[in-house]
Amino acid sequence: MKRQKRDRLERAQSQGYxxxxxxxxxxxxxxxxxxxxxxxxxxxxxxxDDKNSGLFK
Structure with a gap:
């Protein structure tokens, strides 16, 4: 069974995060x-925003 690639826009958002x-x-x-x-x-x-709100150190 072939794996489906993730949507490129979703991948761009993830990389930006x-x-x-x-x-x-x-x-x-x-x-x-x-x-x-x-x-x-x-x-x-x-x-x-997440980093500034204290979710990550």
Whole structure:
């Protein structure tokens, strides 16, 4: 049985979240297409909010 790939926009959001948790700058976004870039930045913002609210150290 073949494994199904994750949606690329979901993957972009997940990578942005990880980047935000690791303290990377939003300028390090690897995406050029607007859709994927906006998902990456959304994940980055979510991670920064979670980190600032004390969910992660």
């Amino acid at each position: 990880k980047a935000g948790l690791n303290g990377r700058s939003m300028e390090t976004c690897p995406y050029q297409q607007m859709d994927a870039k906006s998902y990456w930045l959304g994940g980055w913002r979510d991670a920064r």
